[in-house]
Structures are given as C-alpha cells and as structure tokens.
Amino acid sequence: MMQKKISKAQAGKRDRENGFSLIEVMIAIVVMSVGILAVIASFATAVAATQSAEEDLIARQKVLEAMESIYTARNSQQIPFAAVANVSNGGIFVDGAQPLLCAGADGLVGTGDDVACKTQAGANCPDGGAECMVLPGNDGILGTADDVTMSLGNFSRTIAINTVLYPAGSPNAGQVNPNMMAITITISYTKAGLPARSFTANGLISSYH
Amino acid sequence: MRMNKSQHGFSLLELLVASSIGLTVILVMTSLFKTGMDATMKVTQRAETQQNLRAAVQLMTKDISLAGGGIPSGGLQLSSAGVSKFGCNQAGTCYVTGGTYPNSATGSPNYMYAIEPGFGTGVQNAAVITAAPGQTNSSITSVYCDYNFPLSNFTFAIPAAGTSATVGVINAAITPNNILAPGGLQVGDLILFTVSTPGNGKSASGTSLVQNAAVVAEVTGIPSNTALTFATGDALNFNFATGTNNLAAVASAAAGAGAQTSACRLQVVTYFLQVPVAGGTVQTPRLMRQVNGLNAVPVADNIINLQFTYDVIDSTTGTVVANQQNPIGAGESPSLIQKVNLWVMGTSLTTDGNRAQNMYLATAVSTRDMSFCNSYSSSTTACQ
Numbered sequence: 001m002m003q004k005k006i007s008k009a010q011a012g013k014r015d016r017e018n019g020f021s022l023i024e025v026m027i028a029i030v031v032m033s034v035g036i037l038a039v040i041a042s043f044a045t046a047v048a049a050t051q052s053a054e055e056d057l058i059a060r061q062k063v064l065e066a067m068e069s070i071y072t073a074r075n076s077q078q079i080p081f082a083a084v085a086n087v088s089n090g091g092i093f094v095d096g097a098q099p100l101l102c103a104g105a106d107g108l109v110g111t112g113d114d115v116a117c118k119t120q121a122g123a124n125c126p127d128g129g130a131e132c133m134v135l136p137g138n139d140g141i142l143g144t145a146d147d148v149t150m151s152l153g154n155f156s157r158t159i160a161i162n163t164v165l166y167p168a169g170s171p172n173a174g175q176v177n178p179n180m181m182a183i184t185i186t187i188s189y190t191k192a193g194l195p196a197r198s199f200t201a202n203g204l205i206s207s208y209h
Numbered sequence: 210m211r212m213n214k215s216q217h218g219f220s221l222l223e224l225l226v227a228s229s230i231g232l233t234v235i236l237v238m239t240s241l242f243k244t245g246m247d248a249t250m251k252v253t254q255r256a257e258t259q260q261n262l263r264a265a266v267q268l269m270t271k272d273i274s275l276a277g278g279g280i281p282s283g284g285l286q287l288s289s290a291g292v293s294k295f296g297c298n299q300a301g302t303c304y305v306t307g308g309t310y311p312n313s314a315t316g317s318p319n320y321m322y323a324i325e326p327g328f329g330t331g332v333q334n335a336a337v338i339t340a341a342p343g344q345t346n347s348s349i350t351s352v353y354c355d356y357n358f359p360l361s362n363f364t365f366a367i368p369a370a371g372t373s374a375t376v377g378v379i380n381a382a383i384t385p386n387n388i389l390a391p392g393g394l395q396v397g398d399l400i401l402f403t404v405s406t407p408g409n410g411k412s413a414s415g416t417s418l419v420q421n422a423a424v425v426a427e428v429t430g431i432p433s434n435t436a437l438t439f440a441t442g443d444a445l446n447f448n449f450a451t452g453t454n455n456l457a458a459v460a461s462a463a464a465g466a467g468a469q470t471s472a473c474r475l476q477v478v479t480y481f482l483q484v485p486v487a488g489g490t491v492q493t494p495r496l497m498r499q500v501n502g503l504n505a506v507p508v509a510d511n512i513i514n515l516q517f518t519y520d521v522i523d524s525t526t527g528t529v530v531a532n533q534q535n536p537i538g539a540g541e542s543p544s545l546i547q548k549v550n551l552w553v554m555g556t557s558l559t560t561d562g563n564r565a566q567n568m569y570l571a572t573a574v575s576t577r578d579m580s581f582c583n584s585y586s587s588s589t590t591a592c593q
Contacts, residue, residue, distance in 0.1 A: 022223055029234055040241055043248075050252045054568055057259050061266065065573040069548060072575035076522060076547040078529045107520035107531035107548055120344065120516070133554070135567040140556065142341035142513070150569065 052194055059155065059187040059199040062100065066157060066185045067203055069108045074205060078106065081207040084181050085161050087112070097156040097188065099130045110159040119149065127153025158186040164204065179207040254557035254566035258511065262555045262570040265496045265509035270574050272351045272478045272498075273549050277323030277578035279354025279473055280401065284320040284544045285425060290452030292319055293425075295350050296479040298504045299397045299444050304497065305348045305481055306330045311537060321425060322543035323579050324519075325350035327481070328535035331515045336484040338494050340513040340556055340565075347517050347534070348481040349549070353578065354401065354473040358393060362386060365402065365472050367463060371456030372448070374437045389434045397444065397502030398428045399475040400437075404462040406469070422462035424454050425475060427502055445502045477501050482515050493558055514554035514569075519546045549574045 020028070070093075073079045085091025092111045104113030116129020125132035130153040137146030164180040166172040183205055188198035219227065287293045287310060296305035305327055310319040331346025332338060338346070362385075364377040378386045388394045404422045427447040430438035439456055441448045449455045463470045479499045485492045496512040499505035518532040525540035529547065536543060554569040 022219070022227055025227065026230065029230070033234065036238070040245075043245060047248045047252060050255065054255055054259060057263065058570065061570055061572045065571070068573045068575045071577075072520065072548040072573075073529075075575060075577060076529065078522075078547075103520075103531055105529070105531055107529050131571070133552070133569045133571070135554065135569065136340055136513075136556065136565070138564055140340055140560070140565045140567075142554075143343050 261509040275353040276351040284322040290449035350479040367460040516552040520548035
C-alpha cells in the first residue's frame with residue numbers, strides 16, 4: 001500500500017513535470033495569433049492612413065489653388081468685387097460641392113464656365129472631366145501602353161462665400177461690411193475602405209487691392 | 210511501467226500534427242510579414258515622392274508669388290548694347306537653352322520681365338528624361354527685389370566711368386552693416402540701381418519721386434567690404450559702357466540736383482530640370498534652382514516632368530486668357546501674367562522590383578506684385 005501510494009505520488013509529480021500538452025500548446029498558439037492579428041490590424045490602419053497621405057497633399061494644394069484664383073481675379077480686376085459671391089447671391093461661384101473641373105476662359109475654378117479637363121496628350125479625362133494626369137505605369141516610362149491615368153474624380157470642391165459683419169466696437173458694428181467677404185473652400189475626397197476626408201481653408205477678401 | 214510510459218514524449222503522429230500546425234502558423238506569419246514589408250516599401254516610395262513634390266511646389270510657389278516685387282510693372286529696360294542672359298553661372302555654363310530676356314528686335318533694349326516663361330526649355334542641355342520621353346518640360350524665371358538683404362543701409366557712389374561703386378554705411382548701428390556679411394553680396398549677384406528726383410508736379414506738395422534712371426548691374430568683384438566692381442564682359446551680359454541703361458547713365462543721373470540713388474539686390478530665380486551624369490551613368494532627373502549668376506542647386510530629386518501655363522491679360526482685348534503655355538505673342542506679354550499654373554510629376558527612386566510610385570501635384574500661384582495696383586498713390590481711380 002505504502003509503496004503504491006508513493007509511486008502514485010511520484011507518478012503525479014512526473015506528470016506535472018512533463019511540460020505542456022499538445023492541447024495546451026495549441027491553445028497558446030491560438031491566443032498568441034489573436035494577439036498578433038490585433039497588432040497587424042493596427043498596422044493595416046497605419047498603412048491606410050499613409051495611403052491617404054497622397055490625397056491629403058493633393059487636397060491641400062487644391063484648396064490653395066482655388067483660393068489663389070479668386071485673389072488673382074480680384075487683383076487683376078477681371079471680375080468686379082460684387083461677383084465674388086456664390087451664384088445664389090448674385091456672384092459667379094457655383095454653390096455646393098462640385099467636381100474638380102478645370103478653369104474655363106476666366107481662369108477661375110468653381111465658376112459656371114468650368115470645362116472638362118484634358119490630359120497632356122489632349123485626351124478627355126475620365127470621371128466627367130475631373131482633373132486627371134497620365135502617370136507612367138509599371139514600366140516607369142511615360143508614353144507607353146501601360147500608362148495609368150490618375151483621376152481626381154473622387155474629389156469634390158465647395159466654394160462658399162459669405163458676408164462679413166463689422167466687428168463689435170466699430171461705428172457700424174453688426175452691419176454687413178460691403179468691402180469684405182469670407183471665403184471658405186472645402187475639398188473632400190472619398191477613397192475605398194477609408195472614411196471621407198476633407199480639407200478646408202478660410203480666407204477673407206477685401207475689395208481693396 | 211507507468212512512470213516509464215510518461216517519459217516516452219510525443220508519438221510520431223503527435224509530432225507530425227504539431228509540426229504541421231506549427232508550419233502552417235509560420236507560413237501564415239511569413240506571408241503577413243511579406244505583405245507588411247511590401248506595404249512598407251510602398252509607403253517609403255510614396256513618402257519619398259510626396260516629399261520631393263512638396264519641396265518642389267513649395268519653393269516654386271514662394272518664388273513665383275514674389276515675382277515683380279520692387280520692379281516696374283512693365284518690366285525693367287535693360288541695356289541696348291547687348292542681350293542679357295539669365296540662368297547662367299560665373300563659369301559660363303548656361304542651364305536654360307535660349308535663356309535671354311525677350312527683346313523685340315536686335316539692338317533694341319531687352320526687357321527683364323517679372324516672369325520669364327521658358328516654354329520647352331525645361332531640361333538643361335535638352336537632355337532626355339528616360340521616365341518621360343517626348344514630354345514638354347518648361348523652365349520658369351521669377352524676378353524680384355530681395356528685401357531680406359537691406360541694401361538701403363548703404364550708400365552707393367558710382368564714378369562716371371560706371372564700372373565700380375563705393376559703398377558707404379548709412380547707419381553703422383544697424384546690422385548687417387557689411388556687404389560681406391553672411392547672406393550678403395557675392396560675385397554674380399545682380400543689383401538694381403534706381404535714381405529718383407523729388408517732385409512730379411502731380412500733387413501740391415510735389416514730394417513724390419520720379420525715376421530718372423534704372424540699371425541692372427552684375428557684381429564682378431568685391432575688392433573690400435566698401436567697394437564693388439561691375440566690369441564689362443560679365444557672365445550675364447549686364448555691364449556695358451555703351452548704349453542705354455548702363456551704370457554711367459545712372460552715375461550722371463545721380464549727379465543731378467536732389468537725386469537719390471537706391472539699390473536692391475535682385476533675385477532672378479530660375480527653375481529647370483537637370484539629368485545629372487556621374488561617372489558616365491545617367492542618373493534620375495532633379496529640379497534645380499538657380500539664382501542670379503550663381504551655380505544652380507538641386508532642390509528636389511526625381512522630378513520627371515515640369516510644366517507651366519499662364520493666365521495672362523490680352524492687351525488687345527483687355528480680357529484674361531487662361532492657360533497659355535507661352536504668353537509671348539500678339540497682345541500677350543510676360544508683364545501681363547496674372548496667375549501661374551504649375552504641374553510637377555515625380556517618381557520614386559526606390560523601385561520595388563521594377564515598380565516605381567509616380568504621382569503629380571498641380572497648383573496655381575497668383576503673381577500678386579504683378580497685378581498689384583497701389584490705388585493710394587495714384588491721382589486717378591484707374592485701380593478701382
């Protein structure tokens with residue numbers, strides 16, 4: 001009896017010393033995998049954020065471009081100051097989100113005379129004529145059959161122009177300042193698998209130059 | 210017996226199952242690692258391309274938006290004795306093909322406009338860009354007064370011969386009071402001298418200045434911190450002893466009663482592409498920035514296409530004509546440029562196998578100083 005007891009105890013001790021069982025190892029691997037997958041998922045989010053960096057850069061530049069064109073028009077007096085307003089307020093800038101068409105004869109984007117963009121080679125841009133450019137394809141050479149067209153068809157541009165009130169404390173406080181307008185330009189874009197992103201720039205424009 | 214059995218370890222079957230599961234897991238991890246590495250490669254390529262494009266666009270935007278600052282809106286009249294050049298260094302290397310200021314006819318004065326469009330002259334020596342052969346590349350030259358170096362802190366005495374100037378300091382307390390201060394003048398820099406006399410009779414007080422003479426001179430030597438030399442035969446062909454608009458003319462105008470001479474350092478900034486060749490190997494093209502008569506410096510790598518269009522006022526119709534590639538022709542002049550639209554295409558130097566990442570950036574810049582109209586100094590309401 002005694003012997004048996006001891007041997008049983010010893011046997012139990014040995015069992016514990018056997019290390020992990022296959023089941024235990026598999027469970028551990030599954031747990032590990034879940035952890036690693038979570039890390040990889042966050043990595044994928046980081047990659048996605050970097051992928052949208054290209055669009056971010058373009059959007060930022062497009063906002064500035066639209067703003068520049070309005071200041072240019074004011075400076076060159078090609079449009080009267082009263083025209084620096086949305087169409088709904090008697091101006092020339094189309095209300096609401098618009099595709100990124102190219103400037104027409106007036107050199108201003110976001111106006112009624114905008115035209116469909118063309119590539120350098122003179123072909124029409126896809127996506128209804130939104131700005132595009134032909135880039136070299138996999139061979140890295142522009143002008144070959146595998147060229148790819150990068151279209152800004154997933155972008156939209158909103159130019160909102162509002163009146164500005166005289167500041168508090170000034171003689172005409174609270175009244176509309178006829179010599180100043182507030183411009184808000186928003187460029188938004190969508191990209192598959194990412195939430196829509198937008199860039200906004202605000203600027204004031206005065207009738208004086 | 211039991212004890213012995215428990216020491217047997219895994220059976221072959223157990224080992225096979227375990228190793229195959231382990232192998233599967235390792236394979237999955239490896240493929241994930243490969244995906245991760247590919248993504249990292251792509252991200253590196255994109256970041257590199259974007260960084261180059263950003264640098265290119267931001268620098269060009271700054272220089273173009275300053276165009277015309279401190280120079281007459283119609284451009285500066287240069288000497289009739291020769292054809293002045295831009296985009297050349299002191300060693301006689303000219304980076305831009307046909308880099309001379311537009312002139313109407315031989316022997317007549319040529320004009321330094323605030324922007325010199327260089328349609329089709331965008332690559333040094335017309336080298337072929339392997340990644341984009343057959344594409345039009347253009348250069349652009351922007352001219353403005355550099356107010357960062359306060360030449361107004363100095364007086365300039367120009368002798369009648371007009372080949373040198375003695376520099377005096379107006380206020381020694383203001384630094385930099387030395388033309389050789391860091392960032393100061395160098396051989397090859399251009400100085401715009403303007404002589405004005407008070408009074409144009411327009412206003413009752415008669416104190417507004419009338420410009421009598423203006424000349425652009427190239428510094429050919431700086432013997433000391435109080436002297437500048439403007440010898441003829443300079444690299445950019447600005448210094449002449451004959452013809453109109455030379456230093457001697459400024460010297461004689463400056464000798465007039467009440468005349469005031471002012472000076473500013475001009476920045477004539479040219480952007481173009483260069484395809485460098487090192488040790489017989491053609492390298493990837495890069496964007497270069499060249500100032501006055503100095504050497505060009507690279508500002509952005511792997512720029513494979515550079516294009517500009519201009520929104521310009523047609524002087525015959527008085528309306529804006531948008532997107533002109535080369536605004537020199539009937540009714541159009543570079544002095545009437547209102548907006549510059551620019552396109553830059555970049556590629557990544559790092560290639561994943563044979564795949565480079567390409568992207569482009571386009572923007573527009575208003576040439577504020579060229580369309581600026583000071584309605585306060587004008588007696589008419591032309592600006593309104």
